[in-house]
Amino acid sequence: MKPQPGQTAPKFTAPVAGEGYAEDATLTLDDLRGERVVLVFYPKDDTPGCTRQACALRDGWDGVKAKARVFGVSIDPVKSHRRFIAKHGLPYPLIADEDHKLVEAYGVWVEKSMYGKKYMGTERSTFVIGVDGKIAAVLEKVSPDEHLKLLLEALG
Numbered sequence: 001m002k003p004q005p006g007q008t009a010p011k012f013t014a015p016v017a018g019e020g021y022a023e024d025a026t027l028t029l030d031d032l033r034g035e036r037v038v039l040v041f042y043p044k045d046d047t048p049g050c051t052r053q054a055c056a057l058r059d060g061w062d063g064v065k066a067k068a069r070v071f072g073v074s075i076d077p078v079k080s081h082r083r084f085i086a087k088h089g090l091p092y093p094l095i096a097d098e099d100h101k102l103v104e105a106y107g108v109w110v111e112k113s114m115y116g117k118k119y120m121g122t123e124r125s126t127f128v129i130g131v132d133g134k135i136a137a138v139l140e141k142v143s144p145d146e147h148l149k150l151l152l153e154a155l156g
Contacts, residue, residue, distance in 0.1 A: 002107030002125070005137060009037075009129040010105035016071070017081040018093035027071070027095060029133070036068040036136075037129040038151065039095075041108045043122045045076045045084040053124070053144035054090055060148045061091050067155040071095050073102055074122060128154050 003010060009029060016027040029037070040057070042050045054072065057064065064070060072094040076084075081094035095102065103109035108123040126147065128137040137154040139147070 002138060002140070003127070003135045005135050007135050009127065009133055009135055010102075012095075012102050012105065014073075014102060015078050015096040015098075016093050017078045017096065018085045018090065021093055027093075029129075032069055032129075033133065034131055036131055036155075038064075038068045038070040038155075039102075039106070039127045039129070040070065040072045040147075040151075041103065041106065041122055041125050041127075042072060042074050043124060044074060045080045045094075046087065049124070049144040050074075051088065053142075053147050054084070055088055056144070056148045057092070057151075058088065058090050060152070063152055064148075064155065065091070068128065073097055075100060075103060126151060126154075 011029045013026055013028045016025050042053060044050055070092040075097050077098055078096045081096055097103055100109055103122050108125045110123045111118055112121045124142050126139040126142060127135055130136040139150050142150060
């Protein structure tokens with residue numbers, strides 16, 4: 001079940017890579033208390049759609065960085081995240097959710113279908129969490145090419 005606007009954001013503790021975080025750093029939602037936070041859930045590092053989405057966010061970074069702390073989230077390991085960040089010059093950190101706790105808590109671990117085969121995967125969705133720790137906006141099943149525009153609208 002996806003948390004909806006007005007509900008308290010699910011807490012988490014997870015490994016994080018990028019933006020000055022140490023080699024074995026972990027991040028909790030409590031670490032970000034009092035800040036506006038954006039969690040950008042995406043299926044997989046360095047795939048075409050995810051790369052377009054990540055690079056659009058990178059290219060529009062000046063319009064985003066003053067409005068919120070942004071974190072990409074996927075089930076890829078930290079090592080993969082570091083390569084993805086370095087390869088594309090991403091200015092924001094990525095959370096490694098290998099145990100699927102975040103994707104499940106935020107309701108984005110869903111059944112998908114490709115070429116008639118069903119499998120479980122991450123739904124491309126973004127959550128804006130207000131300074132009060134409550135969900136302020138949910139962008140569901142976002143197109144990689146429209147994500148930045150929709151996020152900027154949600155951030156005001």
